[in-house]
Amino acid sequence: MSEFFFVVCQVGAESTCKGEVEQQFPGAKLAFSRPGFVTFKQADKRFDQGAFILESTFIRTWGLSLERITGNDGMKLAERVAVLAAEVGAQAIHVWQRDQSLPGDGGYEPFNTPLAHQLGAVISAKTEAHSGQALLVNRKAKSGSLVLDVVLVEPNEWWIGWHRVQVTAQQWPGGVPPQIRRQSVVSRAYYKMAETVLWGRLPIRAGDVCVELGSAPGGAAQCLLNMGAKVLAVDPAELDADLLQTPGLTHLRMRSREVPRNLLRQARWLFADLNVAPSYTLSAVEDLVKNRKTHFVGVGLTLKLTDWKLAAEIDTFRERVKSWGFQVVRTRQLAFNRREVCLVGLRDKFQARLSYLQSRRRKAHKKTRATGARVSKD
Numbered sequence: 001m002s003e004f005f006f007v008v009c010q011v012g013a014e015s016t017c018k019g020e021v022e023q024q025f026p027g028a029k030l031a032f033s034r035p036g037f038v039t040f041k042q043a044d045k046r047f048d049q050g051a052f053i054l055e056s057t058f059i060r061t062w063g064l065s066l067e068r069i070t071g072n073d074g075m076k077l078a079e080r081v082a083v084l085a086a087e088v089g090a091q092a093i094h095v096w097q098r099d100q101s102l103p104g105d106g107g108y109e110p111f112n113t114p115l116a117h118q119l120g121a122v123i124s125a126k127t128e129a130h131s132g133q134a135l136l137v138n139r140k141a142k143s144g145s146l147v148l149d150v151v152l153v154e155p156n157e158w159w160i161g162w163h164r165v166q167v168t169a170q171q172w173p174g175g176v177p178p179q180i181r182r183q184s185v186v187s188r189a190y191y192k193m194a195e196t197v198l199w200g201r202l203p204i205r206a207g208d209v210c211v212e213l214g215s216a217p218g219g220a221a222q223c224l225l226n227m228g229a230k231v232l233a234v235d236p237a238e239l240d241a242d243l244l245q246t247p248g249l250t251h252l253r254m255r256s257r258e259v260p261r262n263l264l265r266q267a268r269w270l271f272a273d274l275n276v277a278p279s280y281t282l283s284a285v286e287d288l289v290k291n292r293k294t295h296f297v298g299v300g301l302t303l304k305l306t307d308w309k310l311a312a313e314i315d316t317f318r319e320r321v322k323s324w325g326f327q328v329v330r331t332r333q334l335a336f337n338r339r340e341v342c343l344v345g346l347r348d349k350f351q352a353r354l355s356y357l358q359s360r361r362r363k364a365h366k367k368t369r370a371t372g373a374r375v376s377k378d
């Protein structure tokens, strides 16, 4: 139980997050703030970690605060972390540095840093020395498991907290999916698309046709193609020349309003990443999803916050997409978003759930067959 909690967000989104927290917990008072990391005190209430959910667009992840530890001796700090991990009964540990910059600025991406990896290894060794068993550090945590959070607010100032994994993003250290990292990508939109699909739990299957409005130079299309999808990439600008050779990719070199609707008959997913104001993106998408020749089961939209004031309109954006017949509509400022948010909409929650379960079953089946094959060979 604790009366303090922390939230993690993009650098610059702190006051928007504060507004979101105050809406849900009117008694919460700001306790400490650094770019990308904010703590609150809820004096009239103590949270049980299992019953603490923040519905939010801008909060990347959150947890209860335990204590702040400082010093230049990393070994000593790691020893204290091991003690706290044992005290709370942690099943895993997440260690990460708060964001250093706006994603995409000067090549910065919010993936975990060498410092966090190095300290993570030290902490893991200390947990083994303390309790005889090394806790896994910076792995994807299981749903329902209890995770100790070590936020490196500064290299010599660590904020320790904990959370029970309740939503997808809480499985990842600092709410950033580590598994999407690649050596080279056509553009950083690759990461945005990979995170959209994971966080949004979009049940995209091999062979599904995806349309992307605003697809040049092609990072997002690259990600979808890697998943086995077919992509209709709509953009008057050029796509990456190597990517263009990929089977399954068709470049429609035109603006979204010029796309012949007949070409979209087989498409299941509609994505948009246009460098224009949200109202324009929403109109371009509405035009396509409402056309009687199209049958999209889901949408994934990047909505640019050309002005921070647009954050106040996010509810309206969601309502607009719901009014087109999408039952499940959610928004999140992805770790890999810049000054923008991601909106996902699924036409039918039961269908979406079903196809998600089917794809999991297919994966499990494949795995069993692979294991079976190995056993019979042996």
Ligand SMILES: C[S@@+](CC[C@H](N)C(=O)[O-])C[C@H]1O[C@@H](n2cnc3c(N)ncnc32)[C@H](O)[C@@H]1O
Pocket: 186, 187, 188, 189, 190, 213, 214, 215, 216, 217, 218, 219, 220, 221, 234, 235, 236, 237, 254, 255, 256, 257, 273, 274, 275, 276, 284
């Ligand atoms: C942020 S970039 C897209 C990045 C891309 N998703 C990727 O994966 O690399 C925005 C793109 O939107 C395109 N764009 C702007 N208005 C458009 C429209 N009406 N129809 C199609 N593309 C448009 C621009 O040409 C630009 O290439």
